[in-house]
Amino acid sequence: MIRGIPGGNPIRYGIFGEDVTIVNALCIETRSGAIIVSERTRYWIEKEAPGVYNFEFQTIIDLYYKVIEGFLVHEREESVNTAMSSRGLVHSLEFLQDTR
Numbered sequence: 001m002i003r004g005i006p007g008g009n010p011i012r013y014g015i016f017g018e019d020v021t022i023v024n025a026l027c028i029e030t031r032s033g034a035i036i037v038s039e040r041t042r043y044w045i046e047k048e049a050p051g052v053y054n055f056e057f058q059t060i061i062d063l064y065y066k067v068i069e070g071f072l073v074h075e076r077e078e079s080v081n082t083a084m085s086s087r088g089l090v091h092s093l094e095f096l097q098d099t100r
Contacts, residue, residue: 029059
């Protein structure tokens with residue numbers, strides 16, 4: 001859900017919902033510059049780019065109504081697939097979000 005506050009300059013928006021809660025919790029649990037993903041995103045990355053990334057378990061997020069695991073993403077050293085570099089990963093995640 002997106003909510004705007006009219007009449008302000010600049011216009012201010014608030015974003016609410018489960019996805020925002022998950023992302024916030026994952027961001028709190030990781031270090032600056034790292035890429036952390038949920039188990040669902042990990043599944044899609046492994047499906048679309050098998051063997052390109054290593055995933056390191058980082059944390060468990062307890063949202064009271066469900067538990068989500070968070071994983072740090074590392075590019076494999078032996079991977080020569082430049083199309084799925086860190087920049088490619090971000091592009092792929094945006095694509096997966098758009099098709100969700």
